Amino acid sequence: MKQPNLLFIMLDQLRYDCIGFSGINPVKTPNIDRLAAESVWFANAFTPIPTCCPSRQSLINGRRAETFGALWNFKNGLSIPALEPAEYAWPRELSKLSYTNVLLGKWDVHPSRTPLEYGYDKHVGFGPYKELMAQKYPEIRYEAGYMGERDPVPLEHAQTHWLADRGCDAIRELSARDEPWYIQLNFTEPHLPCRPAGKFADMYRPEDVPVWGSFGETFAGKPYIQRQQLHSWNIQDYTWDDWAPIVARYYGIISQADDAIGSVLRALELSGAADHTMIVLTSDHGDMCGAHRMMDKHYILYDDVVKVPLMIKYPGLAKPGHICEQFVYNMLDLPPTLLDALNVEPPSFFHGRSLLPLLKQEEVADWRTEIVSTYNGQQFGLYTQRMLRTERWKYIWNTTDVDELYDLTGDPYELNNLIYDPGCTERVQEFRRLLYAHLSEEGDGLVQNEWMRNQLLHNHKL
Numbered sequence: 001m002k003q004p005n006l007l008f009i010m011l012d013q014l015r016y017d018c019i020g021f022s023g024i025n026p027v028k029t030p031n032i033d034r035l036a037a038e039s040v041w042f043a044n045a046f047t048p049i050p051t052c053c054p055s056r057q058s059l060i061n062g063r064r065a066e067t068f069g070a071l072w073n074f075k076n077g078l079s080i081p082a083l084e085p086a087e088y089a090w091p092r093e094l095s096k097l098s099y100t101n102v103l104l105g106k107w108d109v110h111p112s113r114t115p116l117e118y119g120y121d122k123h124v125g126f127g128p129y130k131e132l133m134a135q136k137y138p139e140i141r142y143e144a145g146y147m148g149e150r151d152p153v154p155l156e157h158a159q160t161h162w163l164a165d166r167g168c169d170a171i172r173e174l175s176a177r178d179e180p181w182y183i184q185l186n187f188t189e190p191h192l193p194c195r196p197a198g199k200f201a202d203m204y205r206p207e208d209v210p211v212w213g214s215f216g217e218t219f220a221g222k223p224y225i226q227r228q229q230l231h232s233w234n235i236q237d238y239t240w241d242d243w244a245p246i247v248a249r250y251y252g253i254i255s256q257a258d259d260a261i262g263s264v265l266r267a268l269e270l271s272g273a274a275d276h277t278m279i280v281l282t283s284d285h286g287d288m289c290g291a292h293r294m295m296d297k298h299y300i301l302y303d304d305v306v307k308v309p310l311m312i313k314y315p316g317l318a319k320p321g322h323i324c325e326q327f328v329y330n331m332l333d334l335p336p337t338l339l340d341a342l343n344v345e346p347p348s349f350f351h352g353r354s355l356l357p358l359l360k361q362e363e364v365a366d367w368r369t370e371i372v373s374t375y376n377g378q379q380f381g382l383y384t385q386r387m388l389r390t391e392r393w394k395y396i397w398n399t400t401d402v403d404e405l406y407d408l409t410g411d412p413y414e415l416n417n418l419i420y421d422p423g424c425t426e427r428v429q430e431f432r433r434l435l436y437a438h439l440s441e442e443g444d445g446l447v448q449n450e451w452m453r454n455q456l457l458h459n460h461k462l
Contacts, residue, residue: 005277006182013191014283016307031262045310050285057083062335062350071376082110091119105186148194148249155198164260168267175271189257196252204251206244214413217292221417223401243290279313282330301387306373318359388435395431432456
């Protein structure tokens with residue numbers, strides 16, 4: 001096989017359980033489902049941090065965001081560092097191999113530096129789309145805020161399909177050349193506010209949307225900030241009747257993005273490049289969208305936001321339709337995977353591992369048996385969390401509030417906090433020590449002082 005092209009499709013705030021292939025919720029995603037059936041589907045993929053900017057910076061750099069100070073989104077008031085061009089960025093390695101690197105859509109890696117400073121040859125953001133909308137539809141006003149609404153723009157002019165058209169153009173142009181290419185297609189959907197257009201605005205009736213299994217959340221024994229979140233968003237009195245239309249729009253915009261992705265995949269087939277193109281589809285993190293009665297993705301580390309879809313199609317190497325149950329990180333494991341696929345030695349400082357052995361279905365004796373995700377704060381204030389998740393258990397270290405422990409076998413919706421259960425005392429101590437080992441090894445500054453170490457190593461945590 002000649003050097004593969006790389007097509008990387010990133011969605012924003014897409015839940016693992018809201019792809020039809022997952023078989024969990026009734027969301028129609030026929031094009032993504034078809035891709036999943038041709039790919040290796042990772043059933044236990046997690047984001048290292050469920051926040052847009054630091055998650056995407058980790059992808060470019062290959063390390064946890066805390067390592068270079070990207071603790072939260074740089075757009076939300078509290079000043080924070082971002083990944084600077086002087087830092088390592090693996091797309092530069094592709095340039096050395098004569099790849100043409102194109103990024104289309106959302107960036108969110110630096111507030112002022114462009115992708116051209118991180119190894120990309122071309123970037124088309126949403127500026128041209130906004131100009132198009134101002135020219136063609138100057139009368140359109142959106143009134144519903146974050147809760148979303150119908151988009152009156154014709155489907156062919158919706159942002160999803162405009163971006164997909166740019167992707168199709170790039171595939172046709174680059175596939176006509178002899179050199180390999182890397183296209184990263186970053187959708188903003190289904191990030192709130194959800195505004196489905198055309199037939200997708202009415203695809204799901206609110207009365208047909210199933211209630212989230214966690215919607216009966218009482219917050220008993222949970223950290224204070226979770227209940228506060230409802231008041232911060234002014235949704236404390238929302239019933240399912242209030243949430244169902246919002247979730248229906250979330251479903252609708254996912255199906256709309258799927259339709260747009262379908263056109264990109266068809267363009268790839270027509271270009272003749274599909275048989276030597278590696279395709280990755282994932283999301284930076286998930287979305288609460290009414291789960292636990294909450295909104296967005298902040299101040300929690302529930303699976304709703306940390307578990308993500310991830311599929312990799314690699315013709316000639318990965319067996320189509322294989323479901324991999326191993327724990328993987330999307331943003332940390334993909335950089336070494338893509339470099340490994342090109343026979344480039346991944347840097348020793350990467351925090352992830354190449355997924356090529358899993359794609360080949362090789363036995364890996366020392367593969368990870370737990371996953372760590374982190375959170376540091378956002379527009380409603382700082383709040384530090386670190387999560388350790390195994391197949392059955394999830395432990396969350398909330399440094400300034402009560403910790404959390406969930407038995408995911410008996411409590412898959414994470415409703416019953418067992419942190420003070422006498423039968424779990426030794427397990428909590430074990431998880432704290434294990435979490436400390438992970439954080440210390442990866443250079444997390446949170447545990448680099450004696451007070452924080454004592455919480456985990458010596459169980460000095462109420």
